[in-house]
Amino acid sequence: MAYPYRHESETRILSRGFGDPAARTVAGWKAMGGYEGIARALEIGREATIEEVKASGLRGRGGAGFPTGLKWSFMPKDARRPHYLLCNADESEPGTFKDREIIRWTPHQLIEGCLVGSYAIGAAHCYVYLRGEFFESTRVLARALEEAYEEGLVGTDVMGSGVDIDITLHVGAGAYICGEETGLMSSLEGRRGEPRVKPPFPAAVGAFGMPSTINNVETLAATPHILRHGGEWYRQWGTEKSPGTKLFCVSGHVRKPGNYEFPLGFPMMELIEDVCGGIPNGRALKAVIPGGSSVPIMSAEDCRECSLCYEGVEAAGSMLGCASVIVMDETTDIVKQVRRMAHFYAHESCGQCTPCREGTAWATRILRRIENGRGTEDDLDTLVEISEQMTGTTICVLSDSLAMPIVSSIEKFRDDYLALIRRGERVGAA
Amino acid sequence: MSDARFRNPGWAGNTGEFDLTEADVRGSEFVGEQPLDGGHPSVAPSLPYMLVKKDPEAPLFEGPYLERFEKIRSRYPMARAALIPALNLAQELRGHVSPETMDEVAALLGLSDAFVRGVATFYTMYNKRPVGRFLIQVCTNISCNIRGADEVLAAFLEHTGTELGETSSDGDFTIAEAECLAGCGFPTCVQINSRYFEDVSAKDVPAVLERLKREVNDGF
Numbered sequence: 001m002a003y004p005y006r007h008e009s010e011t012r013i014l015s016r017g018f019g020d021p022a023a024r025t026v027a028g029w030k031a032m033g034g035y036e037g038i039a040r041a042l043e044i045g046r047e048a049t050i051e052e053v054k055a056s057g058l059r060g061r062g063g064a065g066f067p068t069g070l071k072w073s074f075m076p077k078d079a080r081r082p083h084y085l086l087c088n089a090d091e092s093e094p095g096t097f098k099d100r101e102i103i104r105w106t107p108h109q110l111i112e113g114c115l116v117g118s119y120a121i122g123a124a125h126c127y128v129y130l131r132g133e134f135f136e137s138t139r140v141l142a143r144a145l146e147e148a149y150e151e152g153l154v155g156t157d158v159m160g161s162g163v164d165i166d167i168t169l170h171v172g173a174g175a176y177i178c179g180e181e182t183g184l185m186s187s188l189e190g191r192r193g194e195p196r197v198k199p200p201f202p203a204a205v206g207a208f209g210m211p212s213t214i215n216n217v218e219t220l221a222a223t224p225h226i227l228r229h230g231g232e233w234y235r236q237w238g239t240e241k242s243p244g245t246k247l248f249c250v251s252g253h254v255r256k257p258g259n260y261e262f263p264l265g266f267p268m269m270e271l272i273e274d275v276c277g278g279i280p281n282g283r284a285l286k287a288v289i290p291g292g293s294s295v296p297i298m299s300a301e302d303c304r305e306c307s308l309c310y311e312g313v314e315a316a317g318s319m320l321g322c323a324s325v326i327v328m329d330e331t332t333d334i335v336k337q338v339r340r341m342a343h344f345y346a347h348e349s350c351g352q353c354t355p356c357r358e359g360t361a362w363a364t365r366i367l368r369r370i371e372n373g374r375g376t377e378d379d380l381d382t383l384v385e386i387s388e389q390m391t392g393t394t395i396c397v398l399s400d401s402l403a404m405p406i407v408s409s410i411e412k413f414r415d416d417y418l419a420l421i422r423r424g425e426r427v428g429a430a
Numbered sequence: 431m432s433d434a435r436f437r438n439p440g441w442a443g444n445t446g447e448f449d450l451t452e453a454d455v456r457g458s459e460f461v462g463e464q465p466l467d468g469g470h471p472s473v474a475p476s477l478p479y480m481l482v483k484k485d486p487e488a489p490l491f492e493g494p495y496l497e498r499f500e501k502i503r504s505r506y507p508m509a510r511a512a513l514i515p516a517l518n519l520a521q522e523l524r525g526h527v528s529p530e531t532m533d534e535v536a537a538l539l540g541l542s543d544a545f546v547r548g549v550a551t552f553y554t555m556y557n558k559r560p561v562g563r564f565l566i567q568v569c570t571n572i573s574c575n576i577r578g579a580d581e582v583l584a585a586f587l588e589h590t591g592t593e594l595g596e597t598s599s600d601g602d603f604t605i606a607e608a609e610c611l612a613g614c615g616f617p618t619c620v621q622i623n624s625r626y627f628e629d630v631s632a633k634d635v636p637a638v639l640e641r642l643k644r645e646v647n648d649g650f
């Protein structure tokens with residue numbers, strides 16, 4: 001087997017070159033149709049490029065699912081001020097491991113995506129903001145980018161079109177919040193990665209005070225394929241509201257975790273049971289977090305009919321997010337895992353907003369108390385109350401991101417909390 | 431399908447299950463030499479800054495490093511944007527970023543000491559104190575956690591005889607807890623200096639440490 005993540009029923013568009021070292025070179029990528037997408041974009045022009053992406057229905061893969069073509073169309077049309085494309089390669093949402101895979105196996109797929117995006121929004125410079133920890137994959141991308149410059153694919157006069165597009169790799173230094181779009185901009189400008197109040201939106205005042213668009217790695221990587229084959233082609237997969245294919249990052253208690261590419265709308269249970277080989281050791285499913293740790297947790301029952309598209313996961317009471325499916329079997333200690341998440345968000349809160357700074361810290365303390373058998377039933381009400389105060393009250397949604405797993409876990413796994421509380425009470429009484 | 435652990439060649443090379451070598455997975459041959467002057471300006475800010483070799487007294491930005499720094503500066507429309515790449519470079523040379531280093535960087539970039547300290551302390555990858563030749567960061571976030579990351583972390587502490595954040599007496603190892611490293615599919619994911627080691631279980635720990643000891647002089 002060449003590559004661990006593979007299943008015969010996949011639809012491999014983004015992941016076709018995964019596991020094939022040849023795909024890292026310009027020649028290898030071109031042999032797979034690479035650089036034909038940007039060539040077509042340059043041929044049809046900016047407006048038509050945006051229209052093609054709009055027609056595809058591609059939605060942002062960084063978590064929020066915002067339509068990419070529409071986002072691009074918000075950029076000012078005049079060229080009086082420099083425009084910037086920012087590629088968000090800060091991948092740090094717990095459970096998510098797709099962008100690193102795109103970067104290390106198919107660096108030219110991302111470079112080409114950056115070219116398409118930059119061209120569409122009239123940016124002469126694209127910054128790829130890479131997570132600091134990604135040293136190895138960053139250097140693969142770096143070598144590929146040098147090669148792309150040598151071949152005249154990036155830089156002055158891209159592919160002889162007269163259009164100039166530079167790409168610069170910018171490496172971060174460890175902070176989850178730099179993945180938030182305005183936090184990323186602050187960090188790129190050499191500041192603390194603190195998110196900014198919107199409006200103004202990035203398309204008006206973004207990086208370096210100039211109109212900017214920010215897109216996730218997987219979003220940009222999909223665009224060359226859309227340009228090459230057309231928006232309609234992309235719509236042959238997925239649903240009306242969630243067109244195309246998506247990398248599903250499956251982790252946790254399955255026999256074959258990994259990145260698998262399927263059309264959006266793929267049934268969750270088929271992914272877990274057939275593609276990933278099911279749960280080992282004959283255990284039963286307990287819970288799934290379908291979109292990375294910032295979304296509501298689902299019970300096994302919620303998963304049964306759930307299809308993995310934006311509207312499907314929403315109907316099942318959660319969110320698709322980055323499609324990071326974290327599978328938990330019956331032995332999982334839910335309270336401990338929610339406490340671990342709370343610890344993460346408390347550690348990563350940038351501290352600007354009181355409800356977030358205080359809320360994440362308090363929630364962590366209360367959850368630890370419950371975990372250690374010193375909690376009370378009132379603590380559960382307090383947790384829900386804190387979570388309510390943390391929702392919709394802050395500059396960015398990091399705060400909401402902890403509130404969701406807390407509230408949903410108390411709602412769906414209240415018995416787990418109560419068992420710890422009761423056990424503590426019995427020990428205390430004895 | 432068997433319940434046998436599904437192994438990634440992330441650190442062990444060919445495990446017999448995949449015909450990819452470790453070099454294939456890491457892309458190390460493709461990457462090749464990494465010139466100190468940073469190579470093409472587009473990639474000059476992207477060199478690894480967690481290395482075995484550390485010289486806390488190293489001068490900042492001389493020779494090829496100065497060349498690299500000038501390339502970096504040419505890529506941003508405002509001078510301040512070179513701050514994080516400059517701090518990265520300082521850690522690459524010195525192994526940690528002390529308050530004195532922060533002030534030196536501030537002077538070089540014409541920024542106030544207070545501003546640079548505020549920025550440098552915001553980011554967790556800057557080692558505020560010296561660390562061992564190998565900084566071993568074990569992810570204990572959710573996907574790794576439910577697959578035994580706490581035991582992996584405990585095994586690293588046990589086999590190096592250290593407490594969290596402390597450096598072993600031979601100066602080789604410092605163990606830290608990390609947040610999700612985006613390698614959740616092959617738990618436990620461990621970052622060791624600039625490399626990832628994936629699919630590490632508690633019983634692999636002695637072999638990983640042995641391997642690192644052999645590599646102390648290889649410059650990773």
Ligand SMILES: Cc1cc2nc3c(=O)[nH]c(=O)nc-3n(C[C@H](O)[C@H](O)[C@H](O)COP(=O)(O)O)c2cc1C
Binds near residue numbers: 060090
């Ligand atoms: C706390 C926080 C962390 C985020 N981290 C990331 C990240 O690591 N990568 C990413 O692409 N988007 C991340 N996002 C989402 C970005 O803010 C933004 O929506 C996204 O990059 C837009 O790209 P898209 O439209 O292509 O999805 C994060 C958002 C929040 C609130």
Ligand code: SF4
Binds near residue numbers: 195398
């Ligand atoms: S919500 Fe939290 S992370 Fe976001 S800006 Fe406010 S304090 Fe910072």
Ligand code: FES
Binds near residue numbers: 094095096569573615
């Ligand atoms: S949870 Fe450990 S790498 Fe993501």
